Every structure is written in C-alpha cells, then in structure tokens.
Amino acid sequence: MELSLAHPAIKAFVCGSFSGTCSTLLFQPLDLVKTRLQTSQSGMQPGSSRVGMTSVLLGVVRTERLLGLWKGISPSFVRTIPGVGIYFSSYHSLKQHFFQDSRPGAAQAVMLGGGARTVAGVVMLPITVIKTRFECGRYSYVSVSGALRSVCRSEGPAALFSGLMATLLRDVPFSGIYVMFYSQAKASLPQEISSSPSAPVANFSCGVLAGVLASLVTQPADVVKTHVQVNPQLRTTEAVRYIYTAHGLEGFFRGAVPRCLRRTMMAAMAWTVYEQMMAHVGLKS
Numbered sequence: 001m002e003l004s005l006a007h008p009a010i011k012a013f014v015c016g017s018f019s020g021t022c023s024t025l026l027f028q029p030l031d032l033v034k035t036r037l038q039t040s041q042s043g044m045q046p047g048s049s050r051v052g053m054t055s056v057l058l059g060v061v062r063t064e065r066l067l068g069l070w071k072g073i074s075p076s077f078v079r080t081i082p083g084v085g086i087y088f089s090s091y092h093s094l095k096q097h098f099f100q101d102s103r104p105g106a107a108q109a110v111m112l113g114g115g116a117r118t119v120a121g122v123v124m125l126p127i128t129v130i131k132t133r134f135e136c137g138r139y140s141y142v143s144v145s146g147a148l149r150s151v152c153r154s155e156g157p158a159a160l161f162s163g164l165m166a167t168l169l170r171d172v173p174f175s176g177i178y179v180m181f182y183s184q185a186k187a188s189l190p191q192e193i194s195s196s197p198s199a200p201v202a203n204f205s206c207g208v209l210a211g212v213l214a215s216l217v218t219q220p221a222d223v224v225k226t227h228v229q230v231n232p233q234l235r236t237t238e239a240v241r242y243i244y245t246a247h248g249l250e251g252f253f254r255g256a257v258p259r260c261l262r263r264t265m266m267a268a269m270a271w272t273v274y275e276q277m278m279a280h281v282g283l284k285s
Contacts, residue, residue, distance in 0.1 A: 214267075
C-alpha cells in the first residue's frame with residue numbers, strides 16, 4: 001500500500017519514525033556522554049575529582065575511538081524507529097479524536113504530549129533499558145538480541161521494565177511541557193512567517209526553546225532513571241537517596257548539559273521533520 005493511501009495514523013507513524021531516525025543518528029554521542037556522566041564513579045565522595053563533559057568525550061574517543069561515541073546506536077535505532085513512530089502516531093490519533101475541530105490550549109497540549117509519551121514509553125521500555133546499559137560501559141553486550149536474552153536469563157523479564165516509574169516521571173512531563181511550549185510558541189508566530197519558506201527554521205527555533213525548558217524541569221528524573229536501569233537492584237526511592245547522599249542536590253543535574261543539548265536538538269529536529277513530512281502527505285500535524 002502506498003503511503004498516500006495509508007491510514008492517517010500509519011502516515012504519522014512513518015513520518016515520526018523517519019524524523020526520529022535522523023535525529024538519533026546525529027545526536028547519539030551526546031546521549032552516550034550523558035549516560036557516562038550520570039553513572040561515572042568519579043565524584044561519588046566529597047573531595048573527589050569531578051568528571052566533566054569534555055573529559056568523558058575525550059576519554060571515549062581515546063579508549064574506544066571516534067566510533068565509540070556511537071556505542072549503543074543499535075538499541076537506539078531499535079527504540080527510536082518504532083518508538084518515535086508510536087509517539088507521533090498516538091499524538092496524531094489523540095489530537096484528531098479530541099481536538100479535530102479546535103486548536104488545543106496549553107493544558108490540552110500537556111495532556112496530548114503526556115498521553116502519547118505514556119503509550120510509547122511503556123511499549124518501548126525494554127529497549128530503553130538495554131540502550132542505557134549499552135551506553136554506560138559496564139556490560140559487555142554484543143547485540144540487542146543477545147542483551148535481551150542475557151537480561152531475561154540472569155535477572156528475569158521484570159528487569160526489562162526497571163525504571164518504569166522514573167522513566168514515566170521523566171518522559172511524560174517532558175513531552176507534555178515540550179508540546180505545550182512548542183505549540184504556544186508556534187501560535188505566537190506572525191502568520192506571514194508560519195506560511196513562508198522560512199517556516200521550518202521558525203518551527204525549529206520554537207522547538208529549541210521548548211526543549212531547553214522541558215529538559216531542565218525533568219533532568220532529576222532522568223538521573224534517577226539511569227541509575228535504576230544500570231543498577232536494577234535499586235528501587236526508585238533508593239536511587240534518589242543514593243544520588244543525594246553521594247552528590248547532594250547537584251547530583252540530580254549530572255549530565256544536564258549533554259542531555260539538554262541532545263533532547264532539545266532531537267526534539268526540535270524530530271518535530272520539524274515530522275511536520276514537514278506530514279504536510280507533504282497532506283495531513284495536519
């Protein structure tokens with residue numbers, strides 16, 4: 001079946017998967033650096049040396065070569081291609097069902113973004129767990145399928161859903177806040193810009209602003225989620241206490257710079273590409 005004849009939800013899925021694939025390929029190194037920063041043992045004790053983004057980046061290149069910055073790209077793709085597709089398909093379906101004839105307000109945008117992320121987050125959590133373990137450098141997994149078998153055999157299938165609460169506490173607010181700021185910023189653009197050839201650039205700028213704000217608000221939950229998925233014996237509350245004891249309040253913002261850069265640029269690019277593709281196939285995003 002040609003894309004032009006496909007169901008709108010399928011079109012949204014294909015557009016979202018393509019946009020997520022492009023952004024993941026470009027910004028995977030930032031995600032790896034963020035994970036290494038959050039799970040590094042340096043800085044655990046008072047007076048110990050801090051590990052910075054640059055030192056982690058150079059360390060990866062020195063020990064694993066340049067391609068080491070894309071370690072974990074396989075599970076990232078396995079998660080992104082269906083995951084972002086599910087997210088945008090869910091978002092489009094929810095929007096068409098509840099707001100087909102009206103523009104969602106700020107509160108409605110939060111619910112749309114949060115609802116779509118909940119669906120995608122739960123479905124793709126096992127791949128997210130494997131991706132996090134690939135990136136942290138503590139596990140010697142060779143492939144995604146091998147990692148899945150290893151986790152199920154040694155820790156049980158439940159380990160594939162470790163960090164579910166922390167993941168939802170991070171991703172649902174991020175998506176809701178992002179969609180709210182993004183939609184409101186776009187609505188404030190002059191009509192001549194929204195309908196001009198420079199619209200993608202304006203949309204991308206709106207996405208960057210929304211991404212920065214949403215990333216900062218949800219950074220603590222991202223740190224907790226990473227610790228729980230790397231150390232599955234930790235519960236969410238135990239991870240919170242551990243991070244606070246080892247690092248203090250600033251520990252909840254470890255890896256904030258690479259995550260903010262990655263999430264902001266990925267979300268901005270994904271939404272810009274998605275909206276352009278949706279317009280190309282004749283659908284409103």
